[in-house]
Amino acid sequence: MVSRWYGERMTMDPRVALNALTNALEEHLSASMNRRGDEDPAVESAFYNISDAFEAYEDALFAASGEVTPLDLYDDDDEDGEDDLDEDEDSEDDPDLDSEEEIYEDEEEEQR
Numbered sequence: 001m002v003s004r005w006y007g008e009r010m011t012m013d014p015r016v017a018l019n020a021l022t023n024a025l026e027e028h029l030s031a032s033m034n035r036r037g038d039e040d041p042a043v044e045s046a047f048y049n050i051s052d053a054f055e056a057y058e059d060a061l062f063a064a065s066g067e068v069t070p071l072d073l074y075d076d077d078d079e080d081g082e083d084d085l086d087e088d089e090d091s092e093d094d095p096d097l098d099s100e101e102e103i104y105e106d107e108e109e110e111q112r
Contacts, residue, residue: 014065024053028047
């Protein structure tokens with residue numbers, strides 16, 4: 001969402017937002033290929049521009065169509081994706097999953 005005036009919000013066209021995201025990706029590629037050291041500010045700026053452009057695109061897409069992308073932004077607070085791994089481990093211990101497997105086994109026996 002882009003704010004035109006204080007307190008008023010205007011929805012961005014998803015095609016405009018997609019174009020901005022594509023441009024941000026191209027700028028990041030260029031900055032990465034021409035980096036001047038490990039902590040080049042141009043690369044860091046381009047990195048954050050991708051994040052901002054992606055969020056704008058996701059918001060515009062959702063506002064226009066109710067759809068979202070299958071992509072998630074990496075957050076430094078995620079500690080290298082440990083939160084995602086924890087969810088996967090929890091699902092292995094989920095008793096509901098075991099009971100679903102038993103239901104399918106029962107249905108297969110009934111069909112025989």
